[in-house]
Amino acid sequence: MTYLKMRIAGMGIDDGPPSVAGFNLADADVTKALSSWFLADVIAKCKSGIARNESELIRGRDLKWTANVGVPVAHYDSPAISTFNEVLAVAWLWQDRGFLPPDIGSAVARYRETLADALCVPRDCHPVPEIAAAVQSFVSSREAVPDRYIYVDIGGGTVDAVVFKYTNYSGEKRVNFFAGEVQPLGTEPFLKACGLPLGDEGLSRLTKGIPKETDSSVKLKLQLENLLGRVLITARSKDGGLPWAVHSREGTGLNHIGNLQPDQMKPLRILLGGGGARIPWYRDVLLGAWSQQKLRNFGFPPFELLEIRCPKDLSVREERRQEYHRLAIAYGLSVPLGEGPDVGLPSQFEKSPPMPQWSPSVGNYLDSKDAYD
Structure with a gap:
């Protein structure tokens, strides 16, 4: 796999960059051209699929097409976002003009030719x-309670972990992302670490139990x-900067972490998404990180896994509803830009100054030594 999205962000995660038809996939221009080619093809197929399957609904209507494309929070909130915007602009122009490159060479050449035009043409692709x-x-x-949460998206190549705070003031909903990071710790690196076959066979074995530890899997766990x-x-x-551990029954007067046992603390909930969300190994490692990383010493309560339920307005087969963890991002991307909750990004929040350290007040010995002589 080439993991185009990660390569756009300058994060190649393969053992070595492959070469296709003489083009090095580690080259940034090649990565961008391939990404635009892929996205243009996906957008074109989505439009034709809607036209075919929803013909009665769209008949006689003047359609306005829009597209939202998901980007990890860590990359959205970084200089890499300019590259993502560039790739999207070219993809939108290609599909709008009905051009899909026949081969990688044509894609690279056409990308260079159309980039300037693509950046100037208005587009509703974000x-x-x-x-x-x-x-x-x-x-x-209804189960969304204003609080702090962890979201971990376990994909085929990477794990995207973010911490956010959800607030709701009189219906004004907001999601503030305080931190996010992406690392190549997804299901394929884990399969390789365990010496299991890649693809469906290996994933099927992972869902049935915890594989035998290897030196590589122990390293990945850490x-x-x-x-x-x-x-x-x-x-x-x-x-x-204050501790997050509070009593599960707030207002008891026992909110100081030193007075609480783990079972008295209000848990910090982890939401899981992506194809690896149901793999027991990932669930166990994430829940166990609280003790393994001694996070209580930093003021964090124990973790608890929370399932995201499939929304009622999503029309899918029942078996697919059970796999909503795979569809959560796609569902959210279907919401028109600006209609969801307001979002705050990590770069918008400054780190709190260190808490002042208390020390006992001790007088100067020379000023008081007569009292002790």
């Missing part, structure tokens, strides 16, 4: 933070725990 899309159905549900610890520490520093 990058959207993936996790903002993923939590769209959650924050619209990397996943560290990833979660980093985003939590960063998020807390941008959310006041």
Whole structure:
């Protein structure tokens, strides 16, 4: 797999960049051209599919096409977003003009030729933070309580972990992302680490139990725990810097973490998404990171997994409703830009200054030594 999205962000995660038809996939221009080619093809197929399957609904109507494309929060909130915008602009222009490259050479050449035009043509195609899309159905549900949450999207190549705070003031909903990070810790790297076959066969074996540990899988486990610890520490520093552990029954007067046992603390909930969300190994590692990383010492309560339920207005077969963790981002991307909750990005929040350290007040010995002589 080439993992085009990660390559756009300058994060190649393969063992070595392959070459296709003499073109090096590690080359940024090649990556961008391939990405635009892929997106243009997807958009064109979506439009033709809608025209074919919803012909009665759209008959006689003047259609206005729009598209939202998911980007990891960490990359959306970084200089890499300009590259994503560039790739989307070219893809939109290609599909709008009915051009799909016949081969990789044509894609690379045409990308260079059409880039300037693509950036000048108005388009209704936008990058959207993936996790903002993923939590769209959650924050619209009755079970969404204003609080802090962790969202971990476990994909084929990467794990995207973010920490956010959901607020709802008189119907004004907002999702503030305090921290986010993407690392190549997805299901394919895990299969390789365990020595299991790639693809459906290996994934099927992962869903049935915890595979035997290897040196590589132990290393990957530590990397996943560290990833979660980093985003939590960063998020807390941008959310006041105070401990997050409070009594499960707030208002008891026992909110200080030193007075609480783990079973008394209000848990910090983890929402899981992506194809790896149901794999027991990932669930166990994420829940166990609280003790393994000694996160209680940093003021964090134990974790609890929370399922995102399939929204009632999503028309899918029943078996697909059980796999909503795979569809959450796609569902959120279907919401027109600007109609979801307001979103705050990590770069918009400054880290809190360090808490002042208390020290006992001790007088100067020379000023008081006579009292002790």
